[in-house]
Amino acid sequence: MGNQGCVYLVGAGPGDIGLVTAKGYRYLQQAEVVLYDRLVNPLLLEYASPQAEYIYCGKMPKKHILRQEAINDLLVQRGLEGKKVVRLKGGDPSVFGRVGEEAEALEQAGVPYEIVPGITAGIGAAAYAGVPVTHREHSLSFAVITGHDKSPSGEPLIDWHALANGVDTIAFYMGVGNLPHISERLISHGRASDTPVLLIQWGTTGKQRTLQGSLATIVEKAKTAQFKNPAIILAGDVSGIKKGASWFESKPLFSQHVLFGRASEESSTIGQHLRDQGAEVFEFPRMQLQKKLLKATDIPTDKDLLFLSPASVDVFFASLQANKIDIRHIQGEFYGVSSKTIKALASYHCVGKEVTERDSHASSLVILGDSEGIDREKQRYAIGFGDDFIATHTYNRVPQTLETFSRLQEEERIETIIFPNARSVQTVTEGFQACGESPESISAYAHVICFGEKSKQAAVKAGYSIATVLSEPSEEALFEALVQKEFPLAAALS
Template sequence: MGKQGCVYLIGAGPGDIGLLTLKGYTYLQRADVVLYDRLVNPLLLEWAPPQAEFIYCGKMPKKHILRQEAINDLLVQHGLEGKNVVRLKGGDPSVFGRVGEEVEVLKNAGVAYEIVPGITAGIGAAAYADVPVTHREHSHSFAVITGHDKSPSGEPLIDWQALAKGIDTIAFYMGLANLPYIADQLISHGRSSETPVLLIQWGTTGKQRTLQGSLATIVERAKAEQFKNPAIILVGEVSKLKKGESWFESQPLFSQHLLLGRTNEEPSEIGEHLRDKGAEVFEFPRMQVKKYRLTEANMATDRDLLFLSPASVEVFFESLQRNKIDIRTIQGNLYGLSKKTIMALEAYHCRAEEIADRTSNDSRLLIFGDTSWADLEEERERFALEHDFIITHAYDRVHQTEHTFSRLRDEERIDTIIFPNARSVETVTAGLQACGESPSVISRHARVICFGGKSKQAATNAGYSVHTVLARPSEDALFEELLKKEAPHAVVLS
């Protein structure tokens, strides 16, 4: 009997990748196939396994990339093939996510499934705008309503009388096209024309915009500000609780969409810190390690050893075990190029120091690193003029990262490119070219920031127009530079 497949119908939340549930994250990391919708943040795709297949099921008003029937067929097909299938939906799958239809099809086909709830946009977007949907003084009831339906006009056919008079806070989903109709129906069925209204566009993302008004004024204001879907229409007294910028909108790097050049498989601390300050960060391209097999001849035990990355540490100790070499035979000192590498060595219960602290050059140094260091003899000689270099691993680009880039580009969610070093220019450029993008085109629409002269020279040689070179090659200097200029919202990369 073959492996039984399962379809996981997962709510991805309203946009902020941090709002995906732990259970959803766990299943996404095991996925063989991911079918995802337009309102799913493309950055979530970076958490899927490198071999996962991505299928875009984007839906826009009157324009479907895949019709629901085709999506249903794909879920059944892959489930019957014994695969772990993740159906990733914006918000909560049970709130206007058509999960009921998909479940019925899976049941009829005998395919196992599981529903993983998510944070729905009406609650998540409101919270990121500083508005609670219930409040002891303003709202004792809350309803979510579709802003359009299957009626010939697309205007929601609901009990307007009960809604207007019986519900304190109402969240209309994807209803901006019907905003005049919605406002008219609520007023004509007894809701005061002065009832506060809050529009939240692209809630919980760096593209979040809000607009306040009343049932009497919101239509003209939305038209003047060119508000469009995806958006939530929040009607009720709680809407007036928003005063100025919300906690989310007041983050120092809010609205900035950064592409941070990546050279290895590990997410960077800089990227994490930028996210903590409110930026959306895409570390590109995603990489995976291809480990080399070290022989006993590669592992001299009488020299000082320098490891250039945590991955080189891992390969070395795996090779020790495979070659049955007792760690106690290592007589030299152990050094790491970075704090992360030192920590990797300490995880194997070894005492290690940073290479900058090495005071003795009496012994020939044995250096372990990835293929990118093979041609950098001058760089290696900074550590020791007399040394041998052993290649422990290579980094291969995960091709799904190109899919993530394409979706972010199409959604105008890349406005700044950051090159921390010259090597990042090489890896990013190779990734862009795989996506059909060129350095000259992308740097006409996104500012390019380089950490120093070497990265600037590499970027210029590759065809980028460099906008800024940091005064100091540091995270603090980068933060200061990003604070100088608010990244643009509307950027078309190609």
């Protein structure tokens, strides 16, 4: 019996990648095909399978990349091929997401499907702006309305009298273009002209922007502020609750967009900590580890072993298992170049020592690590000793990460680039070049921060203009620099 395909119609939430449901996240990781919309945060795609097929269905006003009929056909086709397909939609797929049409096409074709709800923008964006859509003192009812529809004018054809007089809080989706019409209709059908209105653009993301007014004033204010979609119009007394910056907007790194240089497949704990403080972090480029299991004859049993990364530790022990070699046959000492590597050794119940503890006059040792991009002679020279180098793995760049970079760049969501080490300069620069960018072109609009002297030298050599070098290579120093936004162009450094 062949594999049966299934299509998962998944809500990605309003923007913050942490707002996707656990079920949606699990299906995304398992997906063989991912079809995604323009309003899906491209950072979410970094968590899908590296082997997945990605199809952009990016709809823009009056400019559709893929027509709905073509999307329906693709879902059916891939489902009939036996694939696990995720149709990733911004917000909730059942709220103006045309999920009904897609589900109907799948049902008619006999393709199994599931609908995985998501947080809709009217609720999520309002919450991140500090406004609950219902409140015992201000709002006992809530409605979501499309801000434009299929009518000839694009102005929503609804029962304005019932809406103006029967609902406390009204959320209009993508309605900024029709804001004059919406305000006029609500007032003319009985809603007080001083009813508070809140506009929320790019809600729940680092680009979130809000504008407050009333039905009588919001049109002129939006015009002056050049407010555009994607945005939610929240009309009702509850909108007046917002006083100053919300809990989200008050985070110390709110509105900061950071590209954190990656040198391996592992995500950075620093990156997550920056997210917790409000920054939007893109760890670039995404890498996939390719193991190089050792043959029995290549496994050194009588020399000290120096591991350059946790991955090299994992591959070494996997090689022992694959060749059925008992750990008791390994006579040498274990050393690691970092605390992470030593912890990896400890996870296999082996004691790892700092490489600085080793006597430089001791017998030669074998170095195990990543073969790609390492200047072996310099690596050995920096360590001070070592004869043999064994490549345990290599890293391959995941193609989708380049599309993520391009999307974020188009949306002007790359402002600061952080190089935590010299190796990250190489991997990031190769990624930029694959996107048609150069260190010089990137430096024209992004601040470049280096953790220390070695990463600074590597970045300068590559062609970057350095904004700052941290006072010390630590998370605390990075956080302080980002909070203060002190990026003096360091011509003297370069």
